[in-house]
Amino acid sequence: MNTADSMAVAPPSSTSLGKRRTQLIHRIVAYGVLGTGSVFILAPLVWMLSTSLKTRSQVFRFPPEWIPEQFLWQNYVEALTLLPFEIFLLNTVIITGLSVAGELISSAVVAYAFARLRWAARNTLFIVVLATMMLPRQVTLIPTFILFTRVFGWKDTFYPLIVPSFFAVPFFVFLLRQFYMTLPFELDDAATIDGCSKFGVFLRILLPLSKPALAAVAIFSFQFHWNDFFYPLIYLFDKDKFTLALGLRFFQGNYGTDWHYLMAASLVVMLPVILVFFFAQRIFIQGIVYQGFK
Amino acid sequence: MLSGLTFRQREAILGWVMASPWLLGFLAFTLGPMIASLILSLYDWDLISPALLVGWGNYREFFVDDPLSLHSLRITLFYSLMAIPLHLVLGVILAMLLNANIRGQSVIRTVYYLPAVLAGVAVAMLWRWIFSPDFGLLNLFLSYFNIEGPNWLGNRTWVLPSFVIMSLWGVGGGMVIYLAGLQGIPTDLYEAVEIDGATAFRRIWHITLPMLSPVIFFQLIMGVISSMQIFTQAFIMTDGGPANASLFYMLYLYRQAFEYRNMGYASVLAWILFLCILALTLLLFRTASAWVYYEAETQRT
Numbered sequence: 001m002n003t004a005d006s007m008a009v010a011p012p013s014s015t016s017l018g019k020r021r022t023q024l025i026h027r028i029v030a031y032g033v034l035g036t037g038s039v040f041i042l043a044p045l046v047w048m049l050s051t052s053l054k055t056r057s058q059v060f061r062f063p064p065e066w067i068p069e070q071f072l073w074q075n076y077v078e079a080l081t082l083l084p085f086e087i088f089l090l091n092t093v094i095i096t097g098l099s100v101a102g103e104l105i106s107s108a109v110v111a112y113a114f115a116r117l118r119w120a121a122r123n124t125l126f127i128v129v130l131a132t133m134m135l136p137r138q139v140t141l142i143p144t145f146i147l148f149t150r151v152f153g154w155k156d157t158f159y160p161l162i163v164p165s166f167f168a169v170p171f172f173v174f175l176l177r178q179f180y181m182t183l184p185f186e187l188d189d190a191a192t193i194d195g196c197s198k199f200g201v202f203l204r205i206l207l208p209l210s211k212p213a214l215a216a217v218a219i220f221s222f223q224f225h226w227n228d229f230f231y232p233l234i235y236l237f238d239k240d241k242f243t244l245a246l247g248l249r250f251f252q253g254n255y256g257t258d259w260h261y262l263m264a265a266s267l268v269v270m271l272p273v274i275l276v277f278f279f280a281q282r283i284f285i286q287g288i289v290y291q292g293f294k
Numbered sequence: 295m296l297s298g299l300t301f302r303q304r305e306a307i308l309g310w311v312m313a314s315p316w317l318l319g320f321l322a323f324t325l326g327p328m329i330a331s332l333i334l335s336l337y338d339w340d341l342i343s344p345a346l347l348v349g350w351g352n353y354r355e356f357f358v359d360d361p362l363s364l365h366s367l368r369i370t371l372f373y374s375l376m377a378i379p380l381h382l383v384l385g386v387i388l389a390m391l392l393n394a395n396i397r398g399q400s401v402i403r404t405v406y407y408l409p410a411v412l413a414g415v416a417v418a419m420l421w422r423w424i425f426s427p428d429f430g431l432l433n434l435f436l437s438y439f440n441i442e443g444p445n446w447l448g449n450r451t452w453v454l455p456s457f458v459i460m461s462l463w464g465v466g467g468g469m470v471i472y473l474a475g476l477q478g479i480p481t482d483l484y485e486a487v488e489i490d491g492a493t494a495f496r497r498i499w500h501i502t503l504p505m506l507s508p509v510i511f512f513q514l515i516m517g518v519i520s521s522m523q524i525f526t527q528a529f530i531m532t533d534g535g536p537a538n539a540s541l542f543y544m545l546y547l548y549r550q551a552f553e554y555r556n557m558g559y560a561s562v563l564a565w566i567l568f569l570c571i572l573a574l575t576l577l578l579f580r581t582a583s584a585w586v587y588y589e590a591e592t593q594r595t
Binding site for chain 2: 019022023026027029030031033034037038040041042043044045047048051059060061062063064106109110112113114117118119120122125128129132134135136138139140141142143144145146147150164166167168170173198199202223226227228229230233234245246248249251252259262263266267269270273274277278281284285
């Protein structure tokens with residue numbers, strides 16, 4: 001049988017066969033690479049858990065071992081009592097909670113003004129919003145530090161960490177405005193005809209419909225403030241005011257780095273973010289995608 | 295009070311009122327401080343004794359007298375130059391592999407994305423432990439291949455690559471975005487070239503990458519902005535050491551401002567960082583027309 005013949009007779013089956021074969025190869029390569037990658041991704045977390053359950057002597061054994069001799073869950077209790085954990089946790093919850101609330105409310109309100117209301121400087125100011133999204137916060141860092149600590153006297157208080165949150169975050173304004181824009185204007189018109197004010201449209205129509213975008217904003221905001229280290233570091237000095245991120249540093253100095261305790265405490269600090277991630281994964285990924293496609 | 299106004303006037307007032315949180319915040323916490331920091335950069339001020347006007351002195355210090363300022367800028371740029379391309383290439387490859395019709399796609403996506411949501415001190419602590427020369431995970435892994443790993447964070451040559459390795463743990467963050475981009479490419483484009491009998495390589499080169507280029511472009515810009523501002527990792531893991539080999543720019547700025555209390559000089563550092571990020575971003579925008587493909591644009595012409 002010559003090749004020209006076979007091609008003339010059955011081109012569809014030969015291409016689909018070739019297609020199936022490349023798909024199969026692709027799949028094998030994909031599983032191989034992604035599977036190996038997954039091991040690299042998960043290994044540090046498993047290692048962290050393993051370390052957190054070891055005895056001090058096993059932590060410093062050479063060569064290192066994967067499996068703890070006995071699972072010392074007691075390490076968690078000891079690690080968290082070495083520092084005033086409840087105080088750090090409470091401080092972190094207060095700061096994070098109020099910041100998330102502030103950013104969510106203020107950004108939702110501001111985004112509505114840019115998405116739906118007609119006022120003179122709107123388009124110009126929206127360009128300013130976009131420009132500030134790109135602005136690194138360091139340019140404003142030192143004067144705001146001086147403003148908060150010297151002018152307002154907010155040194156060693158939570159105010160510098162919370163108050164700015166109530167003045168909207170450009171990125172969130174942008175994200176929510178884009179989301180509002182996807183909602184049909186007919187909804188507003190219908191509500192207006194029924195006697196709803198412009199603010200009523202925002203409160204009763206747009207906000208309830210924007211839950212997915214609001215959830216994404218809330219999660220990003222939570223993630224940032226929970227993990228934030230820099231701003232608590234420059235504003236908080238008294239140990240009673242510390243957040244969890246600041247508190248973790250105590251394991252480094254005072255106790256000559258007890259890695260089993262430090263890993264236990266670090267894992268506890270990470271846990272809320274991990275839990276939120278697992279329960280709200282879809283929202284997380286949706287939100288990150290909005291971020292990617294401005 | 296509002297009864298005498300027309301509907302449009304009331305709407306305009308509501309617009310200003312509802313935008314006012316951002317507007318006030320912009321004036322008080324962004325525009326005002328930016329101007330203040332320009333003025334401050336001309337002074338010597340330790341927050342205690344009266345501020346002393348030094349004119350261009352702080353700028354001169356940055357470019358001429360201070361050996362650490364340009365050193366920390368070089369280190370940060372060098373790190374970015376290693377980390378950003380690696381994130382780009384690995385992220386795109388992983389996303390392409392994951393975009394195949396494979397089972398368990400969402401599980402794999404979850405696994406890869408998880409480290410990207412973790413950040414801050416806890417992660418830095420974890421990696422300090424992983425990089426530990428004798429008891430750490432990385433050298434344990436290398437010992438399986440009979441490689442004796444270096445003292446990662448304590449070695450001037452290896453300390454910056456260590457930070458790159460650590461950042462690659464979060465490669466899933468970019469991957470998820472590229473994956474969404476890939477899923478947005480219309481399949482009929484692929485079907486069209488398949489009829490032409492294009493190879494897989496040509497398919498990727500002529501369709502996938504051009505269609506993905508706006509997303510890649512955006513990720514590059516975000517990569518520049520974030521890698522130029524690295525702080526927490528460096529502060530926790532090495533504190534700039536050994537011998538200033540990991541003195542990232544933000545760490546140096548932090549020291550000048552909050553340890554040495556040189557508020558004027560720190561303002562200079564902040565402005566130069568801002569200008570560097572701006573310059574790099576503009577440079578990327580300049581190159582964009584050569585390689586970033588926007589569908590809407592071509593359709594218009």
